[in-house]
Each structure stands twice: as C-alpha cells, then as structure tokens.
Amino acid sequence: MKRFAVAFALGAAVAAPVSAQDPKAVKPKDFPTQPIEYVVVYPAGGGMDVTARLLAKYVEKATGDKILVNNRTGGAGMVGHTYLATQAKPDGYTVGVLANLVWGDAMLRAQGKWAYTDLEPIGYLNTDALTWVGPTEGPLKGKTLKEIVQIAKDKPGTIRIATVPGSMWEYLVEQVDAATGAKFLRVPFQGGGAGINALAGGNVDIAQGFFAEFRGLLDAGKVAPLAVASGERMPYLRDMPTFNEALGGKDYIWAVIRFVVVPKGTPADRKAYLAASVKAAMSDPELVAEYRKAGVFFDPALMSSTRLADDLNQYAERERAFYQQTGRLK
Amino acid sequence: MGALDGLATGFAVILTPTNLYYCFVGSFIGTLVGVLPGIGPLAALALLLPVTFTLTPVAGLAMLAAIFYGAMYGGSTTSVLVNIPGEAASVVTTLDGHQLARQGRAGAALGIAALGSFIAGTASIVLLTFFAPALAAIAIRFGPPENFGLMVLGLVCTLYMITGSAVKGVLTIALGFLAAAIGIDVVNGRDRFTFGSVNLTAGIELLAVVIGLFGVAEILANVETIARNTLVAERIRGLWPTAADWRASWKPILRGSGLGFLLGLVPGGGPVTAAFMSYAVERRIARDPTRFGKGAIEGVAGPESANNAAVGGSMIPLLSLGIPSNAVTALLLGALVIQGIQPGPLFMTQRPDLFWGVVASMYVGNVFLLLLNLPLVGLWVQLLRVPYRVLFPIVLLLAIVGTYSANKNVFDLWVMLGFGVAGYALRKLEYDLAPFVIAFVLAPLLEQSLRQSLVMSPDGAMILVERPVTAGLLAASAVLVGLMLRRKQRSEGGRT
Numbered sequence: 137m138k139r140f141a142v143a144f145a146l147g148a149a150v151a152a153p154v155s156a157q158d159p160k161a162v163k164p165k166d167f168p169t170q171p172i173e174y175v176v177v178y179p180a181g182g183g184m185d186v187t188a189r190l191l192a193k194y195v196e197k198a199t200g201d202k203i204l205v206n207n208r209t210g211g212a213g214m215v216g217h218t219y220l221a222t223q224a225k226p227d228g229y230t231v232g233v234l235a236n237l238v239w240g241d242a243m244l245r246a247q248g249k250w251a252y253t254d255l256e257p258i259g260y261l262n263t264d265a266l267t268w269v270g271p272t273e274g275p276l277k278g279k280t281l282k283e284i285v286q287i288a289k290d291k292p293g294t295i296r297i298a299t300v301p302g303s304m305w306e307y308l309v310e311q312v313d314a315a316t317g318a319k320f321l322r323v324p325f326q327g328g329g330a331g332i333n334a335l336a337g338g339n340v341d342i343a344q345g346f347f348a349e350f351r352g353l354l355d356a357g358k359v360a361p362l363a364v365a366s367g368e369r370m371p372y373l374r375d376m377p378t379f380n381e382a383l384g385g386k387d388y389i390w391a392v393i394r395f396v397v398v399p400k401g402t403p404a405d406r407k408a409y410l411a412a413s414v415k416a417a418m419s420d421p422e423l424v425a426e427y428r429k430a431g432v433f434f435d436p437a438l439m440s441s442t443r444l445a446d447d448l449n450q451y452a453e454r455e456r457a458f459y460q461q462t463g464r465l466k
Numbered sequence: 467m468g469a470l471d472g473l474a475t476g477f478a479v480i481l482t483p484t485n486l487y488y489c490f491v492g493s494f495i496g497t498l499v500g501v502l503p504g505i506g507p508l509a510a511l512a513l514l515l516p517v518t519f520t521l522t523p524v525a526g527l528a529m530l531a532a533i534f535y536g537a538m539y540g541g542s543t544t545s546v547l548v549n550i551p552g553e554a555a556s557v558v559t560t561l562d563g564h565q566l567a568r569q570g571r572a573g574a575a576l577g578i579a580a581l582g583s584f585i586a587g588t589a590s591i592v593l594l595t596f597f598a599p600a601l602a603a604i605a606i607r608f609g610p611p612e613n614f615g616l617m618v619l620g621l622v623c624t625l626y627m628i629t630g631s632a633v634k635g636v637l638t639i640a641l642g643f644l645a646a647a648i649g650i651d652v653v654n655g656r657d658r659f660t661f662g663s664v665n666l667t668a669g670i671e672l673l674a675v676v677i678g679l680f681g682v683a684e685i686l687a688n689v690e691t692i693a694r695n696t697l698v699a700e701r702i703r704g705l706w707p708t709a710a711d712w713r714a715s716w717k718p719i720l721r722g723s724g725l726g727f728l729l730g731l732v733p734g735g736g737p738v739t740a741a742f743m744s745y746a747v748e749r750r751i752a753r754d755p756t757r758f759g760k761g762a763i764e765g766v767a768g769p770e771s772a773n774n775a776a777v778g779g780s781m782i783p784l785l786s787l788g789i790p791s792n793a794v795t796a797l798l799l800g801a802l803v804i805q806g807i808q809p810g811p812l813f814m815t816q817r818p819d820l821f822w823g824v825v826a827s828m829y830v831g832n833v834f835l836l837l838l839n840l841p842l843v844g845l846w847v848q849l850l851r852v853p854y855r856v857l858f859p860i861v862l863l864l865a866i867v868g869t870y871s872a873n874k875n876v877f878d879l880w881v882m883l884g885f886g887v888a889g890y891a892l893r894k895l896e897y898d899l900a901p902f903v904i905a906f907v908l909a910p911l912l913e914q915s916l917r918q919s920l921v922m923s924p925d926g927a928m929i930l931v932e933r934p935v936t937a938g939l940l941a942a943s944a945v946l947v948g949l950m951l952r953r954k955q956r957s958e959g960g961r962t
Contacts, residue, residue, distance in 0.1 A: 180512030181800025302655020339609030352810015
C-alpha cells in the first residue's frame with residue numbers, strides 16, 4: 137500500500153485518452169450466442185451489486201446482448217472469487233464484476249490455490265474511498281481529524297472507532313495508529329453500515345464508511361465528515377480533507393476499486409469484445425450519472441488507463457507490500 | 467406535514483392503477499414465496515430487483531416490500547400442512563400448526579395465521595405511520611450492550627421451547643451454538659472451525675439448515691410410515707376458526723404484534739427471532755403449557771402475528787434513518803440506491819411522495835394479502851388429500867431449488883442434505899429441533915454483542931449493568947430462569 141498516491145500520479149502520466157471503441161466493430165462471429173453471466177460475489181443490494189446491475193443494464197443497451205447478473209455469495213466474497221479463478225469456464229460467458237478486495241482474498245486466504253492474476257481485468261468501473269465520520273454532538277463535536285488523533289494519543293484507548301476486522305477498515309486504523317502514535321479503541325462490526333449506525337446512536341465516537349452509506353445522515357446533520365482515504369478530495373465533499381492532507385503523509389489510500397474481469401484463458405477476441413462492451417457502457421453519460429447518484433467517484437488515472445491490468449496489478453503489489461510489512465504475509 | 471396529511475398524500479400516490487397493480491403483484495409473489503419451502507423472501511427479492519429498474523421508485527419499492535411481508539403470510543401454509551416451514555420465520559408454526567392439521571383443523575390454523583398476520587401487519591404500519599421518527603431515534607441508541615441483553619433474554623426464551631427431556635433440550639441448544647461458531651471470528655477476523663474449506667468461511671447458511679432439519683428430515687421420517695397414504699388421515703373438520711379459537715387467539719395476536727414490532731425495530735432482531743420469542747411467551751403465560759406442541763391455536767396465532775409485525779418494525783430504521791436492520795431491508799435499500807435515492811433522516815420531508823406512498827402501499831398490500839390468503843385456505847387444505855408419494859417429491863424438488871437459489875452454491879445443498887440426515891437421526895432419538903434453529907440464529911448476535919460490549923467498555927463487564935436497558939433485560943432473564951427452576955423443583959417435589 138506504500139506510495140499509492142505515487143501510483144495514481146504514474147497512472148495519470150502514462151494514460152492517454154482513449155476513444156470508446158464500438159463493440160460491434162470487434163464482435164466475434166460466433167459470440168455471444170447465449171446470455172453472458174456477470175458474477176457478483178457479494179449479496180444483492182450492496183454497493184457491488186448495484187454497480188454490476190447498472191453496468192449490465194447499459195451493456196445491454198449498448199450491445200443488445202443479454203446479461204444475467206448472478207450473485208454467487210458466501211465466505212465474504214471468497215466463494216465467488218474462488219469460483220471465478222478456478223472453476224468458471226474461460227469461454228467469455230462468465231464475467232466477474234468485482235473489486236480490489238479480491239487481492240486480499242488471493243494473498244491472504246487462497247492458500248496458493250489461485251492468484252489474482254488468474255483473473256484478467258478488462259474494464260474499470262468506479263471507486264469508493266473509505267471515509268471517517270464523527271459525531272455532531274458531545275465533546276468531539278467540531279473537532280478536526282488532527283485534533284481527534286491528538287486526543288487518541290494523549291488518552292490512549294478512549295476514542296472508540298468502528299472497524300470491520302480483517303479488512304481495509306482495520307488496516308487504515310492500524311496505519312493511523314502506527315504513523316501518529318495514537319491508540320484508537322477498535323470496536324468490531326460486520327460491515328461499515330453497522331458502524332455508522334453505532335455512531336449515530338452514540339455507541340462509538342468515529343465510524344468508517346463510504347459516502348453512500350452516510351450521505352443520508354450527513355444531510356440531516358447527524359454525522360460530520362472528518363477525512364477521506366483517497367489521493368484527492370471527493371467531488372461531493374470539497375471541504376473534507378484527505379487523510380494525507382490532514383495527517384501529513386502520502387500512504388493513506390484505502391478504497392474499493394470496482395472493475396470487470398474474465399477468467400484467464402478467455403479467447404482474445406471474446407475478451408476484446410467484452411472489454412469494448414464495458415467501455416461502451418461506461419462512455420454512456422447516463423451510466424456515469426447513475427453511478428454518481430449512487431455516491432461513487434471515478435479515479436481519473438484508471439478511467440483513462442490504456443494498460444488497466446498493469447495499473448491494477450501495481451496497486452495489488454503495493455497491497456502485498458503492506459501485508460508483508462505488517463506481518464500478515466511472509 | 468402531519469401523519470394524517472402524509473398518509474393522504476401517500477394514498478393519493480398509491481391509489482393509481484399502475485401502483486396498485488405492482489403492489490398486488492408483490493403480494494401475490496410474496497404469498498407464493500412464503501408457501502414454497504426453500505425459496506425465501508431474500509432470494510425472491512434478489513431475483514426481482516432488476517425488474518424494479520424500469521418501474522418508478524414508489525411502484526418498485528411497494529412491490530418489493532409486499533414480497534417481504536407477503537412471504538410472512540404464506541410461510542405458515544406448509545408449516546401447518548406438511549410440517550415443513552416455508553421460511554425460517556415459520557419454524558415454530560410447525561410445532562402446533564401441524565398438530566392442528568393432524569386433528570383435521572388445518573383450516574382453523576391457516577385462518578388464524580392469515581387473520582393474525584393481517585392484524586399484526588396493519589397494527590405495525592399504524593405505529594409506523596404515527597411514530598416512525600420518534601421510534602427510529604430510540605432504536606438507533608440500541609447499541610451492542612442492549613443487543614446483548616436482548617439476546618440473553620431470547621436465549622432464556624428458547625429454554626421454554628423445550629418440550630421433552632431438559633438435558634436433550636439444552637444439548638440441542640449447545641449444538642446450535644457450536645454450528646453457529648463456524649465461520650469468520652467477528653472480532654479478530656480469523657477463520658474458525660472451517661477446516662480449510664472456503665465454503666465454511668462465512669458460516670453455514672441458515673436456509674440450508676432449516677430446510678434440512680425440517681424439510682428433508684420430515685420427508686425421511688414420513689417415507690417410512692405413510693408412503694402409501696395421504697398426509698392427514700383425519701376427516702377435515704371446519705375450514706374456519708371457531709369462536710373458541712378466536713377467544714383463545716386474540717390476546718396472543720396482540721402480544722405477538724407488540725413483541726414482533728419491537729424486535730423488528732432494533733438491530734439484530736427480525737421476523738425469525740420475533741416468531742420464536744412470541745411462541746416462548748405464549749407458552750410461558752399459558753394456563754396449561756402442556757397443551758403446546760399438541761395443537762394449541764395460541765402457538766400459531768402468536769408467532770404468525772409476530773413475524774408480520776416485525777416486518778413493519780424493520781421498515782422504520784430503513785425509511786427514517788436509511789439504516790437496514792436485516793438482510794432483506796438491506797436489499798430494499800439497494801433497490802432505492804439503484805433508483806438514485808438515499809433514504810436518511812430527511813427522506814420523509816424531502817421525498818414525502820415516496821415515503822408516504824410506501825407506507826400507504828403497506829396498508830393496501832395487507833388488505834390484498836388477506837383477500838388472497840383467506841380464500842386460498844380452502845384450496846391449501848385440499849392439498850392434504852394429495853397422496854404423499856406425489857406431494858413430497860415436489861416439495862423436495864422445491865426445497866433443493868430454493869436452497870440453491872439463495873447463494874448459487876452447490877455446497878449449500880450438501881449442508882441441507884447433511885442436516886436432513888442429522889435431523890432425522892435426532893428426531894428418532896427424541897430431540898427437539900426448534901431450539902437448535904433459534905440458538906443457531908441467536909448465537910452469532912449474542913457473541914458479537916458481548917465481545918463488542920467488552921471491547922467498548924472502559925471497565926469490563928460493568929457496562930452490562932451500567933446501561934439501564936441492558937440491566938433490565940438481564941434482570942428479566944434472571945427472573946425467568948428463576949421461575950423455571952422453581953417450577954421444575956416443585957414438580958419434582960410433587961413426584962417424590
């Protein structure tokens with residue numbers, strides 16, 4: 137995870153704008169003759185599912201192909217990731233719509249049975265950056281992130297923060313603790329939404345989550361945004377600093393990056409066609425507008441990337457470095 | 467906008483042919499989903515989510531919500547008729563509902579279930595209409611310590627589910643806890659009891675457990691006895707509940723409504739817990755608890771009302787705060803997000819048409835469901851005449867399809883089969899299986915809330931007595947255990 141911000145900059149430097157290629161121009165003769173399955177490894181209704189279903193709608197619109205969105209859930213995504221990497225036929229009829237969380241699964245949980253490189257990225261969709269939100273009443277009201285970190289440093293273990301064990305929610309707290317000498321009291325929850333719920337109820341002092349999860353409470357003045365773990369400020373919340381700005385660093389980058397993959401071995405012509413259809417859907421301003429309404433943002437470097445697989449792999453390797461540094465991976 | 471003005475707006479929105487149509491379609495699908503064992507509301511909502519893309523938000527949400535509460539109506543049908551719950555919230559209904567069917571009174575059980583569902587469903591929407599923001603403000607303060615208190619009380623209630631040997635009952639509860647411990651540890655995120663299997667990392671699927679223990683095991687148990695016959699040899703007596711049934715049922719319906727509503731409201735609660743706790747309450751306060759498990763109508767009226775009221779309760783955090791309290795409401799939230807709508811505390815004032823439209827649709831949907839379900843009672847009862855060898859392969863097929871459709875993971879079918887065989891064996895050994903299910907549901911919530919409470923507490927377990935709600939719930943649990951022990955002592959004293 138080191139030098140993530142640098143990675144963003146690098147990506148932007150090499151990227152050249154690409155005009156959307158018409159999928160019809162690269163359509164193989166014998167493909168597709170049946171519906172294409174978009175596998176989502178998380179339950180219906182979540183951020184990943186919403187992203188995939190909206191994508192399917194616009195790919196159908198752009199190509200006329202029939203897309204089936206299928207939620208293969210279980211093991212917090214692990215069942216679906218394993219299915220895509222080891223069982224799905226690489227014939228172009230199975231496409232994975234997933235997120236960078238697949239890297240952690242591949243590195244920490246797959247026990248060498250598969251690697252993230254068994255899934256080949258064919259299109260970038262959108263990004264959700266992890267955000268810290270605080271209370272709008274009580275002693276922490278109106279405090280900046282830096283001030284709160286100072287309190288957590290002066291009185292260790294008094295500031296309660298909601299985390300999700302074994303995930304980026306926890307890694308970000310760990311990173312802040314390690315870099316600033318603060319000590320937050322980590323209260324475990326199942327998912328970001330439950331933690332934000334606990335913040336609104338006064339059961340924790342800080343919650344972490346994505347914009348869509350706290351937007352309703354934010355509009356009502358029930359929670360206050362503190363900082364976002366992305367390379368640049370969020371378009372929706374221009375006043376909220378990034379962690380890098382607030383705490384002075386460059387490594388506080390934790391986001392869910394959503395993209396499309398095919399299993400390794402998918403024929404090149406089919407892969408090119410599937411990639412072109414995703415690109416065509418993403419060039420539709422209506423889809424971009426729908427994604428924005430759902431509260432996500434677009435990483436300009438990945439949006440214009442010509443070598444998406446390489447750029448994503450670079451991020452993945454930085455994540456591996458973080459796991460090695462923290463002893464999670466040998 | 468006052469509640470009555472709001473409601474008028476809502477009815478103006480919903481009483482258009484298109485919106486009424488989708489509300490009806492949702493009610494109909496919900497009933498079907500409830501009736502079919504294995505296919506639960508969650509799987510049905512996931513399948514139908516894409517359909518709502520093309521609808522207006524109010525039509526889409528009205529339809530999806532109707533599937534959710536419609537399933538609670540239909541769920542009792544197979545519980546009563548063939549002793550196989552249509553979904554997890556109707557497990558307890560098998561205990562007395564099916565006994566009533568065996569006595570030829572399936573119609574009475576189904577009738578009471580439908581009417582109880584209607585009364586509870588409507589009562590919970592009335593509460594939602596007038597008190598949603600205030601109740602949401604209370605519900606959100608319900609943190610891990612309060613949840614822990616509630617789960618302990620729920621666990622004590624499971625003790626009331628035990629009908630036969632106390633040792634065997636406690637053992638089933640312990641097995642439920644053990645099975646629930648499989649999966650990712652909630653605090654440190656490590657795998658637990660997964661034996662290196664990817665499929666076990668998220669734990670065992672509740673649906674597969676319920677269908678296995680009740681569906682497959684029931685079929686196995688029946689195959690050996692009545693393969694040549696129809697299910698209920700008794701003559702079918704009276705399709706409708708009698709006046710005596712009503713007298714016995716109206717109080718359980720009201721109690722179930724209140725209890726279910728409260729459990730739907732708080733995080734971690736929901737229709738499943740509500741139904742179990744209502745059964746335990748009815749059995750606890752009954753004059754003659756020994757009637758339970760042998761066809762007590764209260765054992766159908768209470769839980770079937772409670773699971774419907776829980777749906778109304780769980781809509782409150784969703785619509786007033788944008789916070790889902792269970793998997794189904796999380797899916798409803800997803801449906802709104804796809805439409806570009808983010809519910810939050812301002813939802814009611816910013817989108818009154820949508821908020822009140824959905825509330826009004828729930829009144830209408832409950833009427834649809836009552837009109838759908840009452841005439842169906844006669845039809846369902848006729849199913850009892852279908853020979854077993856025809857009926858049960860169909861039921862088994864539906865169970866397999868339903869279980870697979872939840873996660874699209876073949877492993878769940880093996881879980882279903884395994885629990886089917888285990889359930890068959892345990893039944894032969896005279897173990898009660900219902901306490902297993904409720905322990906399985908409560909254990910993860912109990913563990914998580916306790917460990918969260920201890921982490922967030924500055925002075926250890928003191929947090930559990932310092933928070934008044936938690937202290938009250940724990941005290942109530944202690945009193946219940948005390949009463950149970952005293953009763954047991956007395957009955958043993960009487961015997962010697």
